[in-house]
Amino acid sequence: MNGSVGLIASAVLSLAAIAFGVAALVLTWRLSPEDERAVVTASVQAEQQLEFIRGGEFVLWVEGPLLTTRSSGLKYELIDSVTGQAVPAAMIFLRAKQTGLSGRTRWSVRRFVLPRPGRFTLVVRGVRPGTDYASLRLIFRPKQTDSGAIPLVVKRLLWVLVVVVALAGFVLTIITAAGAPLTRPM
DSSP, X not given: OHHHHHHHHHHHHHHXXXXXXXXXXXXXXXXXHHHHHTOEEEOOOSXXXXXXXXXXXXXXXXXXXXXXXXXXXXXXXXXXXXXXXXXXXXXXXXXXXXXXXXSEEEEEEEEEXXXXXXXEEEEEETOOTTOXXXXXXXXXXXXXXXXXXXXXXXXXXXXXXXXXXXXXXXXXXHHHHHTOOSSOOO
């Protein structure tokens, strides 16, 4: 009887850690409704006008089929339609990459700091004539900030805790199922 209680307890511990991890994943990866409205999408063209409903820091993501190389060699620049000046931008050295069940991949390429909301011209250099870019999509997403929410360091520590608890639960489940005692006899 004692062994089955330990088995059930360790299995419940593992499942609780996994459920907590999934809930944390959903809550931390979603944009707020305000941020969702600020997302701007575009196709790959040499030049086009985009309208941003707010200023601030945006990350440019390229979305396309898994393992595509069509976006290689493309350079992105935003021009302020009011001043005619290039918007401050920075390369992303540690690029984030997301792959969904749809078989499409999204990777971050550049960070822009828009001085204000309004119209901007997106210039894409390196567009090759005759190349079909229809499968690619450019997405400007507001950079997720932690203002008023859980700081990023705390989120990462919570993830480490979830993994440790889940692994401990799995190990306890295996030990208990094998019939090994959890403590040494005295």
